[in-house]
Amino acid sequence: MSPFPDRRVQLFRMEAARRQTQRQLDIIQRQITRRMTALIPTLQPRRTGYRGGKPPDPRAFLERYRSNLTALTAERQPEIDALSRKLMRQDRAISALRERFGLPSEGAHPAPRHIGPT
Template sequence: MTLPSEVHVQLARMEEARRETQRQLDQIDRQIIRRMTALIPRLQPKRIGYRHGKPPDGQAFLERYRSHLAALTAERQPEIDALSWRLAHQDQAIAVLRVRHGLVLPRVA
């Protein structure tokens, strides 16, 4: 049988590993956002058409933005999937440990 202090140490380690995995996912998200922010000026349409009486096409900009975002996300998708899988399993392992040792947090309604 494990001592309560050992269980708390193990739980703390598991929670820290989960936080690290979440930080990695957040970092990927920030990197994608940073790259998209840098791409925005290049996605803007040339202003030549507006001088000839045509307003800029906002829909075309959104389509270009979405396609670039999808491409950047697809590049990182295997990494995102692996980290998401790991995060889900860490959550499950933490929940099992809490239930097994009676450390379940009360639900807030």
């Protein structure tokens, strides 16, 4: 029996583990987005100020939005960082295995996405 199929199985498992790690990062991103969506109504300015002739300041809303997004992201940042590092290690291991055994690339993996405020 040739070791080639064993290497393919190992590569398949490594790629499956990488996809799972990426899914975990995507879940965190969706959770942060969902929490921010739920917070938007509380970030809106009170309507009473507009009756006095002064329109609400849109920059104030953006500042509140960004500060809340930063806070939510900061809560999850250690988990995000750990998963991002794990994803990079998995990418390097997959690349090394492909290179070492001359296995063909089946599509390049995108770089890990940074989750957080810009």
